[in-house]
Amino acid sequence: MPELNDYQNFIANAFVPSEQLIDVHNPANAKLLGRVPQASHDQVEAAIAAARQAQKAWAARPAIERAGYLRAIATKVRDNAERLAHIITAEQGKVLGLARVEVNFTADYLDYMAEWARRLEGEVLTSDRVGESIFLLRKPLGVVAGVLPWNFPFFLIARKMAPALITGNTIVIKPSEETPINCFEFARLVAETDLPAGVFNVVSGTGATVGHSLTSHAGVDLISFTGSVDTGSRIMAAAAPNITKLNLELGGKAPAIVLADADLDLAAKAITASRIINTGQVCNCAERVYVQRKVADSFIEQIAASMAATRYGDPLAEQDLDMGPLINQAALDKVARMVKTATGQGAQVITGGAVADKGQGFHYQPTVLAGCNSDMEIMREEIFGPVLPIQIVEDLDEAIALANASEYGLTSSLYTRSLSAAMQASNRLDFGETYINRENFEAMQGFHAGTRKSGIGGADGKHGLYEYTHTHVVYIQI
Ligand code: NAD
Numbered sequence: 001m002p003e004l005n006d007y008q009n010f011i012a013n014a015f016v017p018s019e020q021l022i023d024v025h026n027p028a029n030a031k032l033l034g035r036v037p038q039a040s041h042d043q044v045e046a047a048i049a050a051a052r053q054a055q056k057a058w059a060a061r062p063a064i065e066r067a068g069y070l071r072a073i074a075t076k077v078r079d080n081a082e083r084l085a086h087i088i089t090a091e092q093g094k095v096l097g098l099a100r101v102e103v104n105f106t107a108d109y110l111d112y113m114a115e116w117a118r119r120l121e122g123e124v125l126t127s128d129r130v131g132e133s134i135f136l137l138r139k140p141l142g143v144v145a146g147v148l149p150w151n152f153p154f155f156l157i158a159r160k161m162a163p164a165l166i167t168g169n170t171i172v173i174k175p176s177e178e179t180p181i182n183c184f185e186f187a188r189l190v191a192e193t194d195l196p197a198g199v200f201n202v203v204s205g206t207g208a209t210v211g212h213s214l215t216s217h218a219g220v221d222l223i224s225f226t227g228s229v230d231t232g233s234r235i236m237a238a239a240a241p242n243i244t245k246l247n248l249e250l251g252g253k254a255p256a257i258v259l260a261d262a263d264l265d266l267a268a269k270a271i272t273a274s275r276i277i278n279t280g281q282v283c284n285c286a287e288r289v290y291v292q293r294k295v296a297d298s299f300i301e302q303i304a305a306s307m308a309a310t311r312y313g314d315p316l317a318e319q320d321l322d323m324g325p326l327i328n329q330a331a332l333d334k335v336a337r338m339v340k341t342a343t344g345q346g347a348q349v350i351t352g353g354a355v356a357d358k359g360q361g362f363h364y365q366p367t368v369l370a371g372c373n374s375d376m377e378i379m380r381e382e383i384f385g386p387v388l389p390i391q392i393v394e395d396l397d398e399a400i401a402l403a404n405a406s407e408y409g410l411t412s413s414l415y416t417r418s419l420s421a422a423m424q425a426s427n428r429l430d431f432g433e434t435y436i437n438r439e440n441f442e443a444m445q446g447f448h449a450g451t452r453k454s455g456i457g458g459a460d461g462k463h464g465l466y467e468y469t470h471t472h473v474v475y476i477q478i
Pocket of ligand 1: 207230249
């Protein structure tokens with residue numbers, strides 16, 4: 001791990017210090033890792049102005065030139081992969097293997113979005129008039145504000161920056177105050193390339209200050225936000241006076257449905273993987289299980305065994321772990337409170353069920369709760385921790401009805417050997433994504449988007465890319 005460091009805002013390719021600093025700690029052992037700026041209002045203004053100043057010239061470059069910068073940054077990320085993975089693990093608490101996946105995925109994502117340079121297309125439409133041509137042009141929006149969560153902090157930089165830049169926008173990023181260091185390390189790599197000043201900027205600070213200044217600013221053309229439903233709702237209100245376009249990737253409460261004809265071994269392994277990855281702190285993670293009565297006992301036994309086998313602890317101090325700590329004390333308290341409430345309402349702890357005794361880190365035991373029902377908070381609210389509540393259902397119809405009866409609609413999954421059940425579920429599950437017979441993890445060429453309170457718009461692939469553009473239709477009569 002690099003030495004303790006103070007970081008500075010990155011505005012117009014210059015590192016700009018703030019008077020106020022925020023401490024950043026390692027969630028596995030509470031050690032101070034570094035300090036980052038609490039950007040002032042003027043610094044947020046300066047970052048937006050720099051992005052505005054740079055945008056027209058950036059958009060005027062051929063897309064293939066813009067792609068070259070993304071590729072150069074991807075190369076820098078790969079060259080520094082191991083160091084970056086250690087920083088992400090220290091700051092966020094995910095295991096090193098997953099941090100390495102995050103770094104490589106980030107580099108691949110930058111390259112993937114760069115590939116769109118020669119594929120960005122408009123349309124030529126048929127006119128009702130003689131001698132008229134109608135062209136649909138796709139144009140950049142202008143300045144994007146990217147507000148990031150802490151759970152995949154490094155990848156989320158690329159998920160917002162790469163589609164923004166390849167389509168000719170410029171961007172101001174605000175990392176989460178929990179995990180800003182990796183973002184400034186990314187900015188350092190950007191500074192080593194010759195990316196024009198103002199195209200990519202980073203300001204850090206709390207949500208209520210820097211986040212609010214950015215998202216209520218009239219000089220921002222698109223707010224691309226990933227985070228909780230509550231914050232998403234606050235950002236909508238902040239954006240309302242300016243009618244700023246929004247792209248919101250919010251929370252989830254992903255149902256996993258296990259039917260009687262499922263490969264139970266596969267289902268138990270895949271649902272465990274989906275629940276312990278990043279310590280259950282993933283928007284698309286399996287958050288609630290509906291198992292068909294006929295196989296409920298054997299499935300609960302299998303999943304309890306696989307959850308109990310999870311190796312967890314301090315990811316930089318111990319080898320070969322599956323899971324690290326939760327992000328902070330508040331997250332640990334929330335998970336513990338939700339489990340306590342569920343058991344008070346009749347849920348039975350099959351394995352886990354308590355805060356883990358692991359020094360100063362925020363560790364919770366991998367937990368399986370049986371006997372849950374849809375009135376319980378634990379089946380309705382996002383847990384964001386390594387806890388699997390299980391409810392028994394009679395059939396697919398009941399499972400789909402319960403799955404859909406949620407405020408969230410991000411991802412869902414189904415385990416079955418029946419093609420008919422798989423097709424029925426695909427048609428009737430009201431979610432942005434459904435995974436059949438596999439763990440929940442999206443592909444960069446897909447489209448990650450949720451229904452209901454899980455968001456507005458989406459990310460990745462062609463459809464995610466075009467969220468960063470507006471259409472301009474031109475009618476030419478000659
Ligand atoms: P959060 O909403 O607490 O914070 C996210 C970001 O918003 C942070 O940078 C924070 O500083 C900022 N923020 C807070 N208040 C703000 C305000 N008033 N104005 C502007 N910005 C503000 O979320 P989190 O705890 O960092 O992340 C966890 C949540 O993110 C979970 O609900 C998870 O499901 C969701 N998430 C969703 C996706 C997705 O793709 N749908 C991906 C990852 C995480």
